[in-house]
Amino acid sequence: MKRSFLLLYVLLVHAFYGALCSVGGSLHCEYSNLASLHRPHSVSITEFGAVGDGVTLNTKAFQNALFYPNSFSDKGGAKLFVPAGQWLTGSFDLISHLTLWLDSGATILGSTSSENWPVVDPLPSYGRGRELPGRRHRSLIYGQNLTDVVITGENGTIDGQGSVWWDWFRNGELNYTRPHLVELMNSTGLIISNLTFLNSPFWNIHPVYCRDVVVKNLTILAPLESPNTDGVDPDSSTNVCIEDCYIVTRDDLVSIKTGWDEYGISYARPSSKIKINRLTGQTTSSSGIAIGSEMSGGVSEIYIKDLHLFNSNTGIRIKTSPGRGGYVRNVHILNVKLDNVKKAIRFTGKYGEHPDKNFDPKALPAIEKITFENVNGDGIGVAGLLEGIEGDEFKNICFLNVTLRVKKNSKKSPWECSNVRGYSQWVSPGITCDSLKESIFPEHRSDCFGLSENNLEISSGLSRSPWLLSW
DSSP: OHHHHHHHHHHHTTTOOSSEEESSSSSSOEEOOOGGGOOSEEEEGGGGTOOOEEEEEOHHHHHHHHHGGGGGTTTTOEEEEEOSEEEEEOOEEOOSSEEEEEOTTEEEEEOSOGGGSOEEOOOTTTSSOSSSSSOEEOOSEEEESOEEEEEEESSEEEEOOTHHHHHHHHTTOOSSBOOOSEEEESOEEEEEEEEEEEOOSSOSEEEESOEEEEEEEEEEEOOTTOTTOOSBOOBSOEEEEEEEEEEEESSOSEEEBOBOHHHHHHHOOOEEEEEEEEEEEEESSSEEEEEOSSBTTOEEEEEEEEEEEEEEEEEEEEEOOTTOOOEEEEEEEEEEEEEEEEEEEEEESOOOOOSSTTOOTTOOOEEEEEEEEEEEEEEESEEEEEEOBTTBOEEEEEEEEEEEEEOTTOOSOSEEEESEEEEEEEEESOOOOGGGOSOOTTTTGGGSTTOOHHHHHHHTTOSSOHHHHTO
């Protein structure tokens, strides 16, 4: 046990300091408190009768084991140790000041019986289940109103065994919206790290109405035909850091959300100060990074750096619709590598999908100050498919140092634009849309959010990008 604590400390001390204190200012996430890295008390799931044979249902053992550490909440918290084995369970609740530790060879298995996933009320910012009207199944690992929670280990695994849920979904046999693997609500000071997530029934990791969240060193995998198995979906949350993750799934690798139409507008909980660093992965039907389409509470101050996407449908996408309201502004995307991607950059202004008929079609979103900088791609189908909303132009969209080598056999124009306005410089193939042709430098640099100092320096001495000069 002591060795496990030491290993956790060595692996995380350079990056994890408890609660996130700065997202926008530096290239790495910064934290302030080491207390959560060492728990003075520890207990094993086996002490509560759990059996790791992959057959015995251990829901009560997890519930009892998590009740026990409550007595240490004012003494530095406690660690629940899950040793090697196959630990079958239904949904269970976490507590504050807890480290859930999955040892090497440990797998938490989600039950394949829906009765072991309780049904709960819909999120207030959605007004209903995301897939079906009414309520929704609770996530496998769940918590609300928590503080100081760590879910980590020596690359243990959380496997949702989601294939049964995917079949129910495809066959129209669900009564409620499918569950996530991890959902934490109204919580602060969260770390999820050094684990593998497999086969989620629905979204994998869903922090909602949270603050100070770290998601780091994860592998998230689902079959490329699995429906809606998003990787990480920060939702109406602030100060979120997602770093060093490898995600392969059918849906969005990361999707930033803030509620749905009139419910999200009324709840008014934005997502802001989110940093995504060094994300690698593949998605066959969706995007590497998505914002929306549920963005009615507003999204701002998003920093994306070092994204590598391969054999995928779309690189980066903003999705919205009349009726959403809200805003997406101040987004900076830097250093993107795309290999064999059908659509490199996509804006969708008429995504549709409304929770009910009560949305206001006059509630238009404000999309502005989105910067793409240092984007490089090979085997691209379409460089940009940029569709705003008539009468609600997306503005101050900036492209700097973008080189996308479009497939020669592509019959489409590399850039297709409507109701989008902004600036571009050092872009290949050249943007053919008149509303984006105007140069960034020198007059419009202040209209483009977050331009890097390196390119600002280059702009004063070069007429063409050094990237383009090398091709």
